[in-house]
Amino acid sequence: MTMQTGVQEGSVLKLNGTVHRQLPVAALIEQAILRKEAVLTANGALRATTGKYTGRSPKDKYIVDEPTVTDSIDWGPVNQPMKREVFERLYARVREYLHDREVFVFDGYAGANPSHRLPIRVITEYAWHNLFAHQLFIRPSEEELSDHTPSFTVISMPGFQAVPERDGTRSETFIIISFEHRVVLIGGTQYAGEMKKSIFSVMNYLLPERGVLPMHCSANVGHQGDVALFFGLSGTGKTTLSADPERCLIGDDEHGWSNTGIFNIEGGCYAKCIGLSKEKEPQIWNAIRFGSVLENVVLDDNRRPDYDDHSLTENTRAAYPIDHIPNAVIPGIAGHPNVILFLTADAFGVLPPISRLTPEQAMYHFLSGYTSKLAGTERGVTEPEATFSACFGAPFLPRPAREYAEMLGEKIARHQVRVYLVNTGWTGGPYGVGKRMNLAYTRSMVRAAINGRLEESTFSIDPIFKVAVPDTCPDVPSDILKPRSTWSDPEAYDRKARELVQRFQENFNRFKDIPESIRNAGPTIE
Numbered sequence: 001m002t003m004q005t006g007v008q009e010g011s012v013l014k015l016n017g018t019v020h021r022q023l024p025v026a027a028l029i030e031q032a033i034l035r036k037e038a039v040l041t042a043n044g045a046l047r048a049t050t051g052k053y054t055g056r057s058p059k060d061k062y063i064v065d066e067p068t069v070t071d072s073i074d075w076g077p078v079n080q081p082m083k084r085e086v087f088e089r090l091y092a093r094v095r096e097y098l099h100d101r102e103v104f105v106f107d108g109y110a111g112a113n114p115s116h117r118l119p120i121r122v123i124t125e126y127a128w129h130n131l132f133a134h135q136l137f138i139r140p141s142e143e144e145l146s147d148h149t150p151s152f153t154v155i156s157m158p159g160f161q162a163v164p165e166r167d168g169t170r171s172e173t174f175i176i177i178s179f180e181h182r183v184v185l186i187g188g189t190q191y192a193g194e195m196k197k198s199i200f201s202v203m204n205y206l207l208p209e210r211g212v213l214p215m216h217c218s219a220n221v222g223h224q225g226d227v228a229l230f231f232g233l234s235g236t237g238k239t240t241l242s243a244d245p246e247r248c249l250i251g252d253d254e255h256g257w258s259n260t261g262i263f264n265i266e267g268g269c270y271a272k273c274i275g276l277s278k279e280k281e282p283q284i285w286n287a288i289r290f291g292s293v294l295e296n297v298v299l300d301d302n303r304r305p306d307y308d309d310h311s312l313t314e315n316t317r318a319a320y321p322i323d324h325i326p327n328a329v330i331p332g333i334a335g336h337p338n339v340i341l342f343l344t345a346d347a348f349g350v351l352p353p354i355s356r357l358t359p360e361q362a363m364y365h366f367l368s369g370y371t372s373k374l375a376g377t378e379r380g381v382t383e384p385e386a387t388f389s390a391c392f393g394a395p396f397l398p399r400p401a402r403e404y405a406e407m408l409g410e411k412i413a414r415h416q417v418r419v420y421l422v423n424t425g426w427t428g429g430p431y432g433v434g435k436r437m438n439l440a441y442t443r444s445m446v447r448a449a450i451n452g453r454l455e456e457s458t459f460s461i462d463p464i465f466k467v468a469v470p471d472t473c474p475d476v477p478s479d480i481l482k483p484r485s486t487w488s489d490p491e492a493y494d495r496k497a498r499e500l501v502q503r504f505q506e507n508f509n510r511f512k513d514i515p516e517s518i519r520n521a522g523p524t525i526e
Contacts, residue, residue: 013153017100020127022107022145025134025291031104031127038128042304044290045318047297048128050190054296054313056197057173057189058395062087064178072205074400086168087178093167094185097160098123104130107148109138110199112332113263116212116256120199121150125157132192132293135321137199138267138331152182152202154195160187177201177398192295192319196270197396200254203265205398213257213407214265216393218242219250221334227262228450229255231392232343233371234315237424239271240439241343241446243283248327250334257337257411264332269325273297273318276307280439287324294318336415339450345425347372347386349434350497352483353476354445355421355467356459360521362412362419366391367405367511368504368522372425386500388507402511420449421467428486430496444475464497465523501525 020031029046032038038048062082063073073079104124111117122133133154140148161172173188175198184198204214217231218238227250230238239252251264252271271284273294278285288294288305295317298309307316322328342365344351357365369389390401397404412419424442428434448454459468460482472478479485487493501523508514508522 013095013098013155015098015103015123017098018102019105020103020130021105023104023127023130025131028104028127028131028134029291032131035127037126039299039303041294041299042302043288045288045292045294045305046128046131047294047299047305048190049296049312050192053173053189053191055191055315056193056395057175057191060170060173060189061175061395062169062177063398064176064180066178066180069179069205073398078394079398082168082176087176090162090167090169090174090176091178091181091183091185094155094157094160094187097157098155101125106130106133106137107145107150108133108140108267110203110265111256111263112138112265112267113256113258113260116207116210116258116263118199118203118206119148119151121153122195123153123155125159126190128293129156129158129192129195132319133195135291135293135319136196136266136268136270139321152184152199154184154186154198156186156195158186158188158190162188179205192293193270193317196266200265201396201398203254203256204393204396207256208399208403208407211259213404213411215255215257215408216253216391216396217255218252219255219262219264219334219337220244220247221250221329222247222450225335226339226450227334227337228339228341229262229337230341230343231366232424233345233369233373233389233392235272236343236345236371237422237442238343239269239284240281241341241424241443243281243325244443244447245283245327246447248329249322249325250329250332251322261333261335262337263334264322266322267332268319268321271318271320272315273305273307274310274314274316276318283325284318287320288318289320289324292318292320292324336411337417340412340417340419341446341449342366342392342419342421343424344370344421345372346370346423346500347425347431348496348500349426349428349430349487350483350493350500351421351423351425351465352462352467352469353423353427353437353442353480354449354454354473355462355465355469356454357419357421357467358521359409359412359419360517361467363405363409363518364508364521365421366408367401367514367518368507369394370504370507372431386503388503402514418449422446422449423483427480427483428488429492434486441476441480445473448473464501464525466521498525
């Protein structure tokens, strides 16, 4: 679309500089290259680097403490409050910074279901950030664009840095959500993922009011209409395992579950690509082409991506529209799930590679959200760290975890969903001793869980974690199904398992008023 000047954004934000509104992909790529923000790679993707911020900065994220939301937010280290007057002063400074600046504007949606979608506007200082937004959010038709009125606006200005003693922030970086102003302010960081996750946080607040469960999960559907959900934190395998050539991809990271079924919140995928290979992940490999964005991926002298090089960060990323996956479901809408898989990257190396959960265990493990933060996904994380992230998405949940868990439990019961816990982390020992789970075996276990063949096996109850572990699984050696047998020193396994159980119990103590049936479904030390 042609450039504009003097554009009014509501009653509070005026754009007097040059405004590039709704530019097509090729034009955004041209702008990014002309402005020296990024370079074109040998496979046609656009590669940008993000400086010192190569992952999310959760300690710099705030929600404005406003009267309409103050009683609904789970305030604490994740949802840090910012006083209204402090935000107002900073917002005024951002508006001044924007006043006559050249910017890029994308209008689109979050939410594939028209009944629950959120019209959004993304205003960026960088052309490549606008390309990222164009590919990650849902793109409107010409007819929709003519009648598009944003309900939330994201303003991403990496060049604007906060002054902590003046602006009330922890550092020069800030990611701030104001539900009353219907705006997200991002400054001091070039990491594009902050835009995506901020809108997810907004949806995680708004959707429950409509009876819709927002979920940090990927989803795919079989040719018979059977739907599978994959919950997990970054790096646990959501994108990899849901991109299955035998099934159709609904989405790789964020979904809503309404009374009619599930829907993708996004219009694209944001895949970790460290160690990416065409042999192991052909769909993702082939999706990275013209129109895609590579973030912090090292290039060789011929501008070919080196996915094994982690010299910039372990958290190398690829962003691409979902239609780059050949069997994607567009629009991303499907029926109710048949199977749910909780993905955990167990750095202790003691959890079974797959196990079946009772409804009570499903609630316990959903509230616990045990996994490992993998290197690079957040600032300061340089190797896997055991962590508990409620609902497998605590960094993005404004409301108390119990609200989301109760909604999930009700839906699991109503639709008789089978639930499994899948360890995509380590086996044969903890991180540094054991090795990462074989991806081919994990794929076979996941497929068997989804198509029902896993249920043909007999199951044994793990004496420590209480979960039901299959004795056999098609195309998987039986000896790896029992994690204790993969350790050279079984007593070392027992010590490590007891250590993890203690962490489970200490973490779960923070949840109050939980039914005893759920509390007792967790692991114990006899």
